[in-house]
Amino acid sequence: MSYYRYLAEGIYFLCILTIFCGAFVSLRARYLMNAVLGLALALLGMAGLFYHLGSPFLALMQLLINIGAICVIIAFGIMVGPRPEQEAEKRVTAKRHRFLAAAAGLAVTLLLGATLVGTPWRPATARVGDFSINHLGENLLFQFCLAFELISVVLLTAILGALIIARIGREEVK
Amino acid sequence: MTMPSDQLETYLLMGLFLLVFGIYSMVRHRTFIGMLISSEFILNGASLNFMAFNRFLAPDPAVGQVFTLIIMGLGAAEAALIVSLILMVFHKYRSIDPDEVRDLKG
Numbered sequence: 001m002s003y004y005r006y007l008a009e010g011i012y013f014l015c016i017l018t019i020f021c022g023a024f025v026s027l028r029a030r031y032l033m034n035a036v037l038g039l040a041l042a043l044l045g046m047a048g049l050f051y052h053l054g055s056p057f058l059a060l061m062q063l064l065i066n067i068g069a070i071c072v073i074i075a076f077g078i079m080v081g082p083r084p085e086q087e088a089e090k091r092v093t094a095k096r097h098r099f100l101a102a103a104a105g106l107a108v109t110l111l112l113g114a115t116l117v118g119t120p121w122r123p124a125t126a127r128v129g130d131f132s133i134n135h136l137g138e139n140l141l142f143q144f145c146l147a148f149e150l151i152s153v154v155l156l157t158a159i160l161g162a163l164i165i166a167r168i169g170r171e172e173v174k
Numbered sequence: 175m176t177m178p179s180d181q182l183e184t185y186l187l188m189g190l191f192l193l194v195f196g197i198y199s200m201v202r203h204r205t206f207i208g209m210l211i212s213s214e215f216i217l218n219g220a221s222l223n224f225m226a227f228n229r230f231l232a233p234d235p236a237v238g239q240v241f242t243l244i245i246m247g248l249g250a251a252e253a254a255l256i257v258s259l260i261l262m263v264f265h266k267y268r269s270i271d272p273d274e275v276r277d278l279k280g
Binding site: 005008009012013016019023026027032035036039042043046049050052053054055057058061062065066069070073074076077078080081097098100101102104105108109112113116121122123124125126127128129130131135136138139140143144147148151154155157158159161162163165166168 | 177178179182183185186187188190191192193194195197198199200201202204205207208210211214215218221222225226228229230231232233234235236237239240242243244246247248249250251252253254255257258259260261262264270
């Protein structure tokens with residue numbers, strides 16, 4: 001029993017390592033396409049963490065939506081955009097912005113880190129339901145029905161808007 | 175013995191790392207697509223926080239999963255819109271450098 005526990009813990013740390021590697025690749029990559037691959041790697045690690053948090057369904061959704069859809073959309077955007085050799089050299093900003101970025105990151109880390117350490121997290125006294133897909137589906141169709149419909153409308157509007165905007169851009173060039 | 179994967183704080187720290195990395199990377203990148211990639215890291219940090227609270231603290235385990243699904247949907251909608259905007263900007267300016275898109279700058 002404990003052997004499997006340690007194995008699961010090893011996979012957990014592997015997922016965290018994957019996220020760190022993906023983040024590093026996406027920041028340091030010379031070409032944007034490599035940065036997207038880094039993002040996909042980090043999202044894969046995130047899917048593993050979702051699995052560890054008791055939701056295999058969301059891990060699958062992470063693979064389908066975030067890696068399968070968002071990364072592919074960004075990759076298409078790169079393919080029809082500028083040529084890699086044109087923008088590779090100036091992809092990352094000068095030293096001035098590096099300090100600015102570090103300061104912004106440090107400020108957020110200190111603020112949220114202090115909150116994280118200082119807050120006494122207390123679990124709920126009683127739990128209802130479980131992590132099953134049945135329970136999630138019932139909640140989506142009854143308690144969160146409005147949110148579910150709203151996100152459908154937002155997605156439809158975004159797709160139509162994206163099509164119209166891309167078309168306007170093409171017409172203006174002609 | 176409590177393993178790190180059974181503690182809320184480790185997940186919250188990972189969420190914090192993703193948020194901070196997203197902010198850092200958004201300031202560092204000087205292309206719109208790089209900034210879009212950074213925003214995906216920030217959204218995923220939020221998702222991880224929701225899932226961690228859902229697993230360890232929330233009374234109903236479905237709530238955090240629904241929120242995470244909504245965040246994923248919003249992320250997909252945002253990516254589709256921003257990529258089409260980037261295409262329009264590239265057709266007009268022949269560049270995806272945010273510094274060159276400054277027609278409205280006073």
